[in-house]
Structure formats: C-alpha cells, structure tokens
Amino acid sequence: xxxxxxxxxxxxxxxxxxxxxRCVPISxxxxxxxxxxxxxxxxxxLVSFYNNEISEKSEIFDDQFSVERPDGSNFTxxxxxxxxxxxxxxxxxxxxxxxxxxxxxxxxxxxxxV
Amino acid sequence: RKEVEQDPGPFNVPEGATxxxxxxxxxxxxxxxFWYRQDCRKEPxxxxxxxxxxxxxxxxxxxxxxxxQYISLLIRDxxxxxxxxxxxxxxxxxxxxxxxxxxxxxxxxxP
Numbered sequence: 001x002x003x004x005x006x007x008x009x010x011x012x013x014x015x016x017x018x019x020x021x022r023c024v025p026i027s028x029x030x031x032x033x034x035x036x037x038x039x040x041x042x043x044x045x046l047v048s049f050y051n052n053e054i055s056e057k058s059e060i061f062d063d064q065f066s067v068e069r070p071d072g073s074n075f076t077x078x079x080x081x082x083x084x085x086x087x088x089x090x091x092x093x094x095x096x097x098x099x100x101x102x103x104x105x106x107x108x109x110x111x112x113x114v
Numbered sequence: 115r116k117e118v119e120q121d122p123g124p125f126n127v128p129e130g131a132t133x134x135x136x137x138x139x140x141x142x143x144x145x146x147x148f149w150y151r152q153d154c155r156k157e158p159x160x161x162x163x164x165x166x167x168x169x170x171x172x173x174x175x176x177x178x179x180x181x182x183q184y185i186s187l188l189i190r191d192x193x194x195x196x197x198x199x200x201x202x203x204x205x206x207x208x209x210x211x212x213x214x215x216x217x218x219x220x221x222x223x224x225p
Contacts, residue, residue, distance in 0.1 A: 033213065042217035043158060043201065056212045091157055095213075102148055103213055105157040 002026045006092050006106035013082055013113055021077045021109045023092030032075045033093040033103060034067065036060070043091065049075065082113045117141060118204050120216040128224055131192050135219045137202030138184045146205035147178055149187050151198045152218065158201055161187075189221075197223045 005024045013019050025032050034046040047057040049067055066078045075094075079086055089110050093103040120137045127133050139147075147164035162169065164176040164185050175188040189196055202216035 035215075043152075043215040045212065045214055048212060089155075093213075102146075102160045102163060105159070107157050 004094055004104050004106035006109050010110045015113055016081050019079050021090050023075045024073050025075055025094030029094035029096050031095040034077045035091045036088040038088045084113050087113045117214050118216040120202050120219050124220040124222050126222045132190045134188045136184050136186050137216050139204045144204045147185050148203040150201040150203050153198050192223050194223050
C-alpha cells in the first residue's frame, strides 16, 4: 500500500537553528500539506501546496516557515530560526484532490527545540 | 466560533456498548467530511468519509446533516481496540486546498 514517509522521525535542535523536515508524498498525489500537533493539543493546519505553489496557509505559517518541492518526490518544511514553541509533532500529508479528497498522513517528525 | 468543534470527552464505555460522537462545523461551504482516528502519539488515519446520504462500514456509521451543520459517528459493539481519539475533519473546498481538524473526542473502552 502506498504511504507517505517522513524523515527524520525525531529531531532535536537548539533554539535559533534552522531545521528542514522532509516528506515523500504518495507518488500520484497532487496536494501536499503540513500539519503540526503540539503535545496534547489538536492537529493544526499549517500549509497546503499544489502545482508548485502554496495554495493556502494558516496564521501559524509565518515568515519563519517555508515549503519547497525541490524535485519530483520530496516535499520539505523549513523553519528558519526555531523557537521553543515550535516543539511539536509535524505531519506531512498528501491527497489526490479528487472526489472526497481524503488525506493520507506520514508517521510524523517529532521536533524538540531546546 | 471554532471552524470544527467536538466534545473532547473522554467517553469511557464498556466493551460491547454503542457510542456516538457529534461534530459541528461553521462554514456552510464545507464540501467534504471525514472521521479520522488517532492513536496516542501516532499519525491520524482515515476511518471513513461521510456522505450526504449517510454511510456504514461494519460497526461504524457516519451521518451528515448539512442543514444543522454537523456530522456524527456511531460505533456499535465497541471493542477494546476502538480506544483512540476520533477526529472530525472538514474540507473547505472541493479542490482540497484546506483540510481542518477538530480537536478530537477521546474514547476509552473498558473490559
């Protein structure tokens, strides 16, 4: 069964450092998403990406965040200067965008900012 | 008003019981509706899509009420393995550019 894969599974970084979270979406999917979930809280939408550009973003997704699809398979989330409050589980998801357009999620990257 | 709202629970029910959750959404232009399940510290996984006519998948039944802007999930003959957080998910546009999660309802099934 095709799946979304994320690397690394856990990343520890110092406050102020840049991090790049990587995702390989399902190959024939057209929409890509990043979500985050702070421990004990809800899954929050960050950004969606379609046709090589951001199609929607939330207020969380400020100038510190960026996304990129550098090649035909990877989809990355970059946090330029991490803050303690960026510590969360980051989920990548993809969808084929047709019909009911359910999204399939990767296993997540746990980001810990110290 | 929150975009997608759920009772956080927890619902603590005995094995074999029937349990139901509701979820309300604020945007009447919402197009697609889903129930996801999330186990502790795991990724959300699609449980079922919710169709206007209602749909059933084994012990699970989902309903959509567009007039009142809510969806529901019914679990019959609950199993220990049903213990999880159930997430109501709404897609704003048919092009799926934005998918919003509710905060989830925790369900705990006791033996």
